[in-house]
Amino acid sequence: MNNLKKPINNILEHLQERTKELNCLYEIEELLNNTDRDVENIFNGIIEAIISGWQYPDVCQVRIIYEEATFQSSSFKKTRWRQKADILVQDKPVGKINVCYTEKMPPAEEGPFLKEERRLLDTIATRIGNFITYQQLKHSHQKWETSTQKLSQQDKDKWKTILEILSNTDKNLYQKISRKMLNYLCWNGIKEAERLLKQFGLSYKPDDEKLSIDPNKPLQKEILPNFLKFSEATFSIAAKHLTEQEILTCIQNWIKDDKSSVLVTVLESFDTSIGEISDALERFYLTNPEGLELNPATEKGIKVSLIHRFFTEQLQFINIAKNYVEIKDFYNLLQRIVYTQKSYGKLGGKSAGLFLAAQIIKKSSADSDLLKNIKFPKTWYVTSDILLKFIRFNNLEDLFNQKYKDIDQVCQEYPHIIQIFKNSYFPPDIIKFLSTALDDLGSCPLIVRSSSLLEDRMGSAFAGKYKSLFLANQGSKKERLDSLIDAITEVYASTFGPDPIQYRAERGLLDFHEEMGIMIQEVVGANVGNYFIPAFAGVIFSNNEFRWSERIKREDGLIRIVPGLGTRAVDRVGDDYPILINPSQPNLKVSVSLEEIVRYSPKKIDVINLETNTFETKLINDLLKKFGDEYPKAHQIISILDHDRIKKPSAFDVDFEKDNIVITFDGLIKNTSFVAQVKTLLQLLRKNFNTPVDIEFACDGKNFYLLQCRPQSYSKDSLPVSIPQDIPENEIIFSAKRFISNGLVPDITHIVYVDPEQYNQLDNLSDLRLVGKAVSKLNKLLPRRKFILMGPGRWGSRGDIKLGVNVTYSDINNTAVLIEIARKKGNYVPDLSFGTHFFQDLVESSIRYIPLYPDDPDIIFNEKFLMNSYNSLSDLAPEYSHLSETIHVVDIPKVMDGSTLQILMNAEIDEALGILVKSD
Template sequence: MEAKTKHPEKLFGNLIERAKELNCIYEIETILHTPKLDTKDIFIKVSEILPSAMQFPEICVVKISFQDEIVAGLDVKDTAWFMREDLTIEKHILGWIKVFYLGKKPKAGFGPFLKEEKRVLEAVASRLSDHLLYQNLRGVFKDLESKKDAEMQHRDAEWVIVLDLLRKTDPDVYVRISRKMLNHLIWRGVREAEELLQQFLPVLRYGEEDILADTNRPLQTRALGDSDMLSQKVFEIARDHMKDDEILNNVRQWIQQDKTSFLVRATSDVNSSLTDISQAVHRYYKIAPDEGLELAPSARIGIRAGLIRRFLTDQLEYVVIAKNFIRAKDFHHLLQRVIVSPGSHGKLGGKTAGVILAFRILKKQTEEKDLFKNVKVPKTWYISSDSMIQFMYYNNLEEMLEQKYKPIDEVRKEYPHVVQLFKNSHFPPEIVQGISMALDDFGNAPLIVRSSSILEDRLGSAFSGKYKSLFLANQGTKHENLEALLDAVAEVYASTLGPDPMQYRSERGLIDFHEEMGIMIQQVVGKRVGDYYLPAFAGVAFSNNEFRWSPRIKREDGLIRMVPGLGTRAVDRLSDDYPILVAAGQPGLRANVSVEDRIRYSPQKIDVLNLKTNAFETVNKNEFLSKYGNSYPELFKITSIDHGDHLTKPLPLQTDFAREKVIFTFDGLINDGKFVREIHTILKVLQNTLAYPVDIEFASDGTDIYLLQCRPQSYSKHDAPSPIPKNIPKGKTIFTARKFISNGTVPDISYIVYVEPDAYTKLQNINDLKAVGRAVSKLNQVLPKRQFILMGPGRWGSRGDIKLGVSVTYSDINNTAVLIEIARKKGNYVPDLSFGTHFFQDLVEASIRYLPLYPDEGSNIFNEEFLNKSPNSIFDLLPDFAYLSDVIRVIHIPEAATGMVLRVLMNAEVGQAVGILSPPSSSIYS
């Protein structure tokens, strides 16, 4: 990708200037935290450091005034080229800082000073003001503490001293504190407090005694009396009805609450940018770095809720729960790694919100503290969601926002061009600068750029796999790594305009929603193994198991789907490989029991990052382990040795991985029990706290478990088991199944789209194989929605060998009622129990039933005569694809079966499913 900035030399110069400014602020922070420095010494040192942040430090001088006295730069003579900022406590000016140039320089944003230099001066003045306030209040409280050992007669004066100081230095705060005390006394039922309020208010008009009365008449406005006199009388009453310690504690807490009012204002003001709020959060923790702030529960929850709404999501269901777990302190740490555009009002997106909340919930579990102590979240930088819109405006791509209103065929056709258009566009300099800082923080650690859109990972709209996530080995020069990272971010932005997310949004009534894309730049979990980088294993886990391979497994036992290496093979449908499946609640009940099946259905390939070629790769398991087996983390826990008729656990220092037949079984990990128990407990804790089943993604480096994602688990709206009728006439049965059955009933199917397995196998031309997928996509649009089913060989929608499954995406099949995958012994087509993949989650969310058929096993029925000899409607529906009539058969059931329709009945409890012909909307049990 070409450079994303239009003036790289200028950007480089800007980066140098920003580095000088950051270094200056860092040095000033160090001074403020240096013990034994008095205020004057601090001012002198600040005046010496501040010129280093300017463009021309050699002719820059600083003068500081405090309490009408020049405390730094006494010998500095004023010039015409200067800028000034005041030192304030609340709204009272206590002094100022002036920065002078001794000679004339070219005009910039503020005279000869850059606007960035003006912001540095503002930041320094604000920080010094906060420090003065902190020192002021700390001195007051230290004086009070020292008086605690004094004689009892002096104790009465402690809170009086505080209030007297407040009244003199900050009368506004004094009045607010007295108002809180008056409300507190009235709440306690103190009669004198109620009478005092009446003395300072006009007499209530008739009918206003109860302000909660349901009337339509406005209440009379009543002016308050003298505020200072009222305040004094309030505390005289408090002295008579409250203990001194109680008054002091309340006053102390109210003062501290008042000090946080700026943060409350920032989060509640819709005009506050993310930068404004971030600075407020930073200030909140700088005011009292030693003691922290003791807030009332209501104030603490209010600040949390405000920060959650502004940075994560304003979804009420989320905020109600999250405010009890995500602390303001968490935002203080989070915001150190957030990249925003100037004036940004965006959010960090659904994926970010989900994983942050899940992690905080787990860390708050005291009962499971030891079990969860190794649960972590990878180092992550974030880009705010509206940065995507700024990127589009910066490159004059506003018209792309209207892509969502185009026909889906047009969206699909234009999407490759849109991707390249985004990848060849430029980023605003401030985003480039932020991403450059992120790269400095990550070093050469491999990265993944993940989507985190506003709509993503919500209840009812998971967007599983709809948006891009891209791996980067990150092993080049700083410039190369920056270009690759910007390129990946642009591609993730472009993925919002793809056909699958557009179709998905349209189906859920979200097409008019203003979607924005937040970005997570995340360090890849794993370790270096030779020239490669990968986790020991990764996967996904679900609260509910919808496809149970044993009647002893309960739905609430959940499911874990794991693979060695990167987790891409756990969430993508693969044409020629398998994951390891575990029922989290009953790990002893394996999906594959015999040695033959355990070998056949074990992972054969590993997704890795090649650090030498700087690329994402898929490697053969045998070749990789023969070379790097001894370096692979936790390999002895996730592999077994194949001895033909039995499997054994590999022994450390005694296993030659170059000679042995090594199989990924995860036996050691499963049999040990701790890992499965940990994942199962995580699922239970999250489900119980969030009040809905969850879908999590995880990875392990061999030592710790890293939580990568948490979202509501997709579910089907109609999942009751259907009774299976007995004694169905054989001629009316189209198929039966007894493996991997879910629950549900699909009535009144009018069409069957049947891809004939043998004919599909005989296709040799790649264009013909792809044409089958395109024809299915066309039929998906012309056939009546949810009144047709798809039947065909292998694994539909998988990545890999196209001959092992029809090449489609979600938007190509989203209108079908059932997807049926057929496995014949004479072919190499094996359906995948793909529950947990993004493709499968789409089917579940859309209530599209999935059913694997094994026609050659046991007494299963498969009515090939009906499927192969019924009239083929493809000639009428898709004449352009008539040349594929031997491969694709479109059967209009009422025409082929004298007015009847197809009904599909599925019952997971008895492990049976059947497709039968019956009259429309009739009972088949009579």
């Protein structure tokens, strides 16, 4: 057990040797890819690289033998401390590599040699063999080209020359092409070809007489004649019925297809590992370094197989992606994937969405200047099955059935699972891979993102269900690696949290074999003092589900933007606001009056502190007073409050210490192409994804970065409901006239009402949390979609829980409506958090949202009914009876002689009404 759990710092002692080995391999790759060098120069360079890559370079000597030639280090002499590897070409030895130490060295796994050096030597021998194979193929190709060029004036003999070369050098390929030609002739209805097939026992059409004797009786096996005669006869028929150019084109296409046959074979097999696919792709590009023009059908088949293998089996995604991705894209992708040689995992839904968006934008940027500067952060990927390997390595297999436990037990055990994961270990080979990734990413801040198989798929967004964690990534290599591993384990643990398990259960996905991929992504931003911050970041949506003006259309979309890290745009925060922009009508603002502009502007900013290695929230004005001159695009983000007006700042006359700064993004909206760029991007991705999209973005002050792209959560369209004007006031529970969507919610039997005044008087943090737990308990007890929740402030927000009830998705998922109440007394203000993960859950689950302002004129709020009706809390959840002054549960049919609550919603007139109706 001690060996399994040896500390990471022991592993790190060996990383210096691994770095030498990697450098050795990189140098050899560079030598073999340089086609301008001669063989002698290349082999001498390889000898030097091997010496520097072995553990004891001062006493290391190398000899390479290839056919009749020998290349060796100076004064080479064979000793008993040696290791060797054969160089194979087409499985036949053509040479060998000998590595010797001139002196006795301390013992290791293979004499004085490390087991890693054995693997490295075998890899080098394989690469040299591949290089020789490529040179031979290149020579054959040049010979072929020379032959065809000499015969350029004799078109009719070109294809015969090619066949002659093939029959002498590659009989298997010659036979394949002959059979393909005969099939081609038959498909074109040439009777002579069909007779040839029948003559050789390969009849293209079934012999009806034979088949009619007994359909269940096996046909008699027929002996095939000499295949060379068959080939000659085939091309003799072709010469009679096809043009010279048609024959030549067919042969050339089939030869091209054969060059991809190894890759096709590997991809068609269901049990092929990522390591084998990587080898096949490398071989494909090694033998065709300048690319290969494939038959369109073959090329599309390879693309579909690669999409299926790396991303998803969802046909809806594959049907879109196959039109935009290239084979080369996967070759490049493989250079930044963490996997084991026997890995069978995928990269997950979040990776798939970003990958596809990148290819769509890349192919479309030539047609639009607005798309040319869109960039994507450097990203490494961890395959989804590494989670399974991690679980088995630490004997945690019992967790596989966690999803089937009662949700209360899942909630109770989840914090302990997080700590178990954080105190578990990765296998050494994965740690080495992560170390390599860290070297490539450098010391810039990172975000470790979840990318599960179910995440961001068409129809299941899983928005915010799994963790994404920011890392400052500062300090020593060991400290940075420790932090990265710790973050990955925490993201892994979130697979077993209550929210994703509840979400899966609701959608019939519990039995799906879920795995968790990981994205390790550069954080986009710039250094501002001792902080790392994007100029701005946020989320963009194709559809705006909640409109603040009748002039806004659903398909106009929505930008939700904040200064700094985008966390305050995607998470619901209890005490702050983002800026909302309509991409189609950017001047149509939510806040119009001076008071509203100031009140609803962002006051805080999320940053990464590079000195303390922490994620922090700061007051924007405090940060700008110190570092305003360093903040990227500050003059486009801020406005200045000058007495009773908001004025536009100049880039040179802002006094960050004295000016009263307000975040408005007016400069960005009015003086840059940002909004036009977003609108163009939304239209492009919506059209090509064939669905509304949800995008995360950030700007470092120079470039716009796309961080994530997925199908947007949606609910079924609802029609506006007529609001009656003649309802007696004693039958009205509430009315609302701000930010109303369409819909009808009938047959509500229970109201769970959290009294804002009593909630505000709770001083004990544990009591505030108990209110959230009581709501969670009622969420499980009350009939699904037959109750509503009403209470103060912003439910489900991070930050001060005094400003809203402390719940997550799994605590409210069964409610029909969430009503957030804002009273003028107190600090309870609903946040129209369109676009946060919390609101996406409401939209996707068809949970209606209504903000209620009881103190507004012409608003009816029957608080007396809610407070004076019999409180069923003690009957339903006696353990929370001490909270009866704060939480009121009204059983409507019980207190109103069988009546139920009906909620009518009309977005066109911006009104909602909750009324009591008699049951039929």
